[in-house]
């Protein structure tokens with residue numbers, strides 16, 4: 001078995017350079033939208049998938065923001081959602097009256113974010129918006145409103161840039177499609 005992850009990739013969907021450019025645009029848009037906000041802005045990353053996108057995005061937002069994270073998981077080791085969202089780590093802060101920007105890697109079936117959005121709204125923030133790098137609308141089973149979306153993607157299982165298959169490939173610097181023999 002090779003240790004070179006690149007050999008498991010059928011095609012690159014978004015290169016490192018493309019991601020960098022698009023994330024800079026998202027950061028600029030967010031900076032503009034929140035430039036007059038008076039209350040604290042919390043950037044909430046949904047671990048583990050969002051970790052790579054989160055660190056790049058927050059550095060392209062030119063405003064003071066606070067960091068917080070949730071750990072949520074629903075996929076286990078497969079390519080299909082289990083349908084049940086497990087919260088493994090809650091927010092650290094009381095976010096009532098604050099602005100929340102939820103940062104997520106991908107909205108696929110929508111199960112995770114539909115569940116988490118209800119959870120965030122119950123915490124009575126001043127506002128809550130969602131920034132997702134990727135959206136796969138063809139797979140949606142529940143509605144999710146995405147305020148800032150990096151790219152709309154077709155129905156393919158993607159890896160890299162935080163996205164995993166059975167915990168692997170998260171540290172690829174680009175987003176790609178796995179060769180079918182890897183997960184069949």
Ligand SMILES: O=P(O)(O)OC[C@H]1O[C@H](OP(=O)(O)OP(=O)(O)O)[C@H](O)[C@@H]1O
Nearest residue numbers: 048049073074075107108109110111112
């Ligand atoms: O729209 P959905 O169908 O719910 O899929 C999207 C979610 O699935 C993945 O997380 P996963 O549960 O695999 O955990 P991870 O972030 O640790 O990879 C991904 O990071 C999203 O959080």
Ligand code: HPA
Nearest residue numbers: 108156157158159163164
């Ligand atoms: O396409 C995907 N890749 C990795 N993890 C995911 N979780 C939901 N969709 C995906």
Ligand SMILES: [Mg+2]
Nearest residue numbers: 046047048049
């Ligand atoms: Mg996730």
